[in-house]
Amino acid sequence: MGKPKAKVDKKKCLACGGCISVCPHDAISWIGNKAFVDDEKCISCAICIRICPVGAISGDGGF
Amino acid sequence: MKYDVVVVGSGPAGSVTARFAAENGAKVLMIERRQEIGTPVLCGEGVSRKIDDWDMLEGDRWIAGRMDGARIYSPDQTCVTLSADQAGNETGYVVYRDIFDRELARRAVKAGVTIMMNAQATGLLKEKGKIKGITVNHFDEELEVKADIVVGADGVESKIGYWGGIDTTLKPKDLETCAQYTLTGIDCKDAYCDFYLGRKIAPGGYIWVFPKGKDSANVGIGILASLSEAGMARKLLDDFIKKDLRFKNAEPVRFLAGAVPVAMPIETVRDNLILVGDAARHVDPITGGGLTHCLEAGKIAGEVIGKAVKTKNFSQDFLMEYETRWKETVGRKIKRNYMVKEILLGMEDKTFNMLADSLKEYNFEELSTLGLIKALVTKHPTLLMKLKPLLKVSKEERKDK
Ligand SMILES: Cc1cc2nc3c(=O)[nH]c(=O)nc-3n(C[C@H](O)[C@H](O)[C@H](O)COP(=O)(O)OP(=O)(O)OC[C@H]3O[C@@H](n4cnc5c(N)ncnc54)[C@H](O)[C@@H]3O)c2cc1C
Numbered sequence: 001m002g003k004p005k006a007k008v009d010k011k012k013c014l015a016c017g018g019c020i021s022v023c024p025h026d027a028i029s030w031i032g033n034k035a036f037v038d039d040e041k042c043i044s045c046a047i048c049i050r051i052c053p054v055g056a057i058s059g060d061g062g063f
Numbered sequence: 064m065k066y067d068v069v070v071v072g073s074g075p076a077g078s079v080t081a082r083f084a085a086e087n088g089a090k091v092l093m094i095e096r097r098q099e100i101g102t103p104v105l106c107g108e109g110v111s112r113k114i115d116d117w118d119m120l121e122g123d124r125w126i127a128g129r130m131d132g133a134r135i136y137s138p139d140q141t142c143v144t145l146s147a148d149q150a151g152n153e154t155g156y157v158v159y160r161d162i163f164d165r166e167l168a169r170r171a172v173k174a175g176v177t178i179m180m181n182a183q184a185t186g187l188l189k190e191k192g193k194i195k196g197i198t199v200n201h202f203d204e205e206l207e208v209k210a211d212i213v214v215g216a217d218g219v220e221s222k223i224g225y226w227g228g229i230d231t232t233l234k235p236k237d238l239e240t241c242a243q244y245t246l247t248g249i250d251c252k253d254a255y256c257d258f259y260l261g262r263k264i265a266p267g268g269y270i271w272v273f274p275k276g277k278d279s280a281n282v283g284i285g286i287l288a289s290l291s292e293a294g295m296a297r298k299l300l301d302d303f304i305k306k307d308l309r310f311k312n313a314e315p316v317r318f319l320a321g322a323v324p325v326a327m328p329i330e331t332v333r334d335n336l337i338l339v340g341d342a343a344r345h346v347d348p349i350t351g352g353g354l355t356h357c358l359e360a361g362k363i364a365g366e367v368i369g370k371a372v373k374t375k376n377f378s379q380d381f382l383m384e385y386e387t388r389w390k391e392t393v394g395r396k397i398k399r400n401y402m403v404k405e406i407l408l409g410m411e412d413k414t415f416n417m418l419a420d421s422l423k424e425y426n427f428e429e430l431s432t433l434g435l436i437k438a439l440v441t442k443h444p445t446l447l448m449k450l451k452p453l454l455k456v457s458k459e460e461r462k463d464k
């Protein structure tokens with residue numbers, strides 16, 4: 001398990017692709033035309049959380 | 064399925080590359096993960112009128128309005144005006160990006176391009192380390208598409224470059240994170256595009272108001288991702304709209320989130336692989352405009368791909384002609400404006416106020432960022448020191464002309 005991972009709220013995500021472009025670990029991809037975080041790859045750096053223009057990403061459990 | 068070329072992404076970069084590759088004899092497939100080309104629109108929709116000379120778009124259904132000039136407001140509301148009359152040259156259009164993109168796709172189809180919708184590239188096909196095509200998820204079915212050249216025109220969120228061994232990950236300081244409303248029920252007094260600067264208004268970016276006809280406008284914000292917090296772009300935009308009396312009776316007909324790369328030029332070719340458009344970070348780092356670059360670089364990419372298919376040479380060395388050509392044109396401007404961006408980011412609000420004050424009566428020769436930079440250097444020779452690395456680049460540019 002380890003650290004909490006970033007999590008996208010599918011209802012809030014407007015599919016701008018910003019989080020995918022900055023994730024340093026290639027952990028985010030499109031699934032059903034919304035951003036989706038692969039827990040296995042996420043290193044909990046929180047970059048994506050800060051850059052989302054609509055605040056659709058949170059630290060699952062907080063980080 | 065076997066094609067000469069598979070283009071991933073059907074935005075302007077993809078459609079133009081596909082069209083020119085097909086016109087130069089290649090058998091081309093273009094795939095798109097969405098269900099409609101051009102929507103949802105993720106764009107401010109401003110574009111320079113120089114596209115008129117390029118034979119890219121027919122008719123005028125893609126034009127929402129013509130621009131008469133631009134006004135730039137410093138943090139203390141000092142206004143610098145660049146008018147088309149004054150500069151005696153062309154400004155631009157505000158377009159309907161959905162129609163714009165579909166027009167470009169129509170031209171691609173006319174040239175013989177095949178299109179597959181609801182088709183998301185999921186990886187590169189490789190044999191003994193060599194790229195042989197892509198894997199595609201098409202309506203939840205996994206397919207293999209073989210091709211001699213894979214074009215990554217997959218936008219800011221590009222993965223094709225990364226899969227092909229090019230580091231395309233953006234640093235937060237090289238990304239603008241954006242939000243935009245299209246508002247209606249406003250009184251657009253004229254056809255000027257307005258820009259608002261300031262650390263409190265839009266840290267590391269700006270707010271724009273682009274009129275679309277008489278009573279509608281795109282009102283958007285871009286902030287530097289390294290200065291952003293969760294949801295900040297939307298919040299600052301809402302604050303701005305609430306305070307501006309022009310928008311008192313306005314209602315939104317569209318809301319979008321966006322992301323714009325504002326980075327230095329990167330590598331864009333490998334054996335059997337080419338990147339173009341936002342995927343290649345082909346965006347002006349000052350304005351965040353990418354459309355003209357997509358068209359310019361896409362045309363070059365298509366022409367070089369045509370040659371590669373004719374000679375059956377798909378090596379990085381052969382495809383490098385594309386990179387050399389775009390770096391000499393689009394790339395020079397991106398490099399120069401990246402340096403200007405860095406300088407602007409270091410400036411405080413009061414410096415912007417001072418600069419705006421000194422330019423408020425200025426007669427601009429050229430209605431462009433270059434025109435603005437030239438004016439700044441003329442007015443403030445001391446700025447020359449800071450702009451030195453930049454001027455080296457523009458000198459190279461002049462030599463080439
Ligand atoms: C808010 C905002 C305002 C802007 N304002 C302006 C402006 O006023 N003027 C201007 O010139 N530029 C502006 N830009 C920049 C401009 O929108 C881009 O430069 C332009 O859209 C880039 O075109 P493209 O073809 O490279 O990428 P895109 O238009 O992003 O197209 C990429 C396509 O690839 C598809 N795709 C992605 N991944 C896959 C995959 N794995 N498989 C299949 N398909 C895939 C996407 O669905 C998309 O359709 C703005 C950008 C934003 C976000």
Ligand code: SF4
Nearest residue numbers: 013014016017019052
């Ligand atoms: S940055 Fe936010 S809105 Fe944009 S794709 Fe990622 S989660 Fe969605």
Ligand code: SF4
Nearest residue numbers: 023042043045046048
């Ligand atoms: S927290 Fe960091 S590693 Fe995890 S998805 Fe976000 S950007 Fe990627």
